[in-house]
Amino acid sequence: MRVSTSTIAIVFASVVVFACRERVTTVVGRWEPVQLSDGGIGSVWDFRDDGTVTSGAVVQVNFSYSLEEGKLVFPSVDSERTKGRIVEFSADGEAMLFDGVPARWRVGLATPGMHPIVGLWTYEHYTKLPAYERFGADGIVELRIPMLNRSIGRYTVSHTTLRIEFEGAVTVFSFGREGDLLRLTKTDDRPRRFRLVSRWYPFPVDDAEDAGRVLTRDSEMSGIISREPQFLSFGLVHPGTSVVRSVKLDSQDPQFDLSNVSVTLEGNDGKPLQWAEHFSTAIKPTLGKNAVEVELCLYGWPEGSDGSFSGVMVVKTGHPSKPQEVVGFVGACRALTRLPTSGAPMDGGR
Helix, strand or coil, rough: CCCHHHHHHHHHHHHHHHHHHHHCCCCCCCEEECCCCCEEEEEEECCCCCCCEEEEEEEEEEEEEECCCCCCEEECHHHHHHHCEEECCCCCCCEEEEEEEEEEEECCCCCCCCCCCCCEEEEECCCCEEEEECCCCEECCCCEEEEEEEEEEEEEEEEEEEEEEEEEEEEECCCCEEEEEEECCCCCCCCCEEEEEECCCCCCCHHHHCCCCCCCCCCCCCCCCEEECCCCEEEEECCCCCCCEEEEEEEEECCCCHHHCCCEEEEEHHHCCCCHHHHHEEEEEECCCEEEEEEEEEEECCCCCEEEEEEEEEECCCCCCEEEEEEEEEEECCCCCCCCCCCCCCCCCC
């Protein structure tokens, strides 16, 4: 059977059009900007299969690291950090310690066969936002801090036009995609380029399911009843050492008496708190204010204890709009010898 040249040309043109259409009409995924501000802040776009889109600001900084004689060194960061910090890991591998103090908490599982530092870690940034650091085996750290401000809306795609609607306000972009690079252009504006990345950190910050466990619980101030700090860290303690940590609760409701709170201790996820006999709590009203200070006292771990511990302190306020505050606490116990890299954790019920 002979096929005419014109038929071949039509078929070829159809294939080309179909391939081009496939190439330019898919924006699903998370996109980070190629060009960042001087402070490392950029707008991230996250397009979902169901037609929803989230946009918000994220601090995005990548830098190198090295491990030198037991110290973690960041040669490309400020001179103080360049000197290096002694880095160790809790017995269960869940905590990273800087100079003996727990500083990072693992998200997800460690990678078998790799150095324990490799993987995703989280900590509370000084802005009170959760920060995420992904240490790679190639000596690169990716730092991401999702900001609280974000917009959630819907989008549609038609050929090379992207239409995004946030709360009734519509923005139209022309766009083009080549592999993992996306170019967005608004009318009378310069093109902005984005690169496709995996969803390895929560975005927005209340979307914790994408990355597993977030460092703190109820990290935002509640308004009618506020607390400070948001979580408690015992740091590194030695067996037999007593340590006291406290959290302050303030009520903005003049008709409510906050002094009648009660406190219970639990393990994570509602499980019983192991080693509960080594903890106690105390409630101290603040004079002249509708506020209380709740103390959590660690009496000291038995000799030979070695590993990390964690749990939650549940403060029952009795207020109808905020009946309880859940305060997480963490720490690590280590004998006077160097912390081992293996062994059973002292877990708060995880």
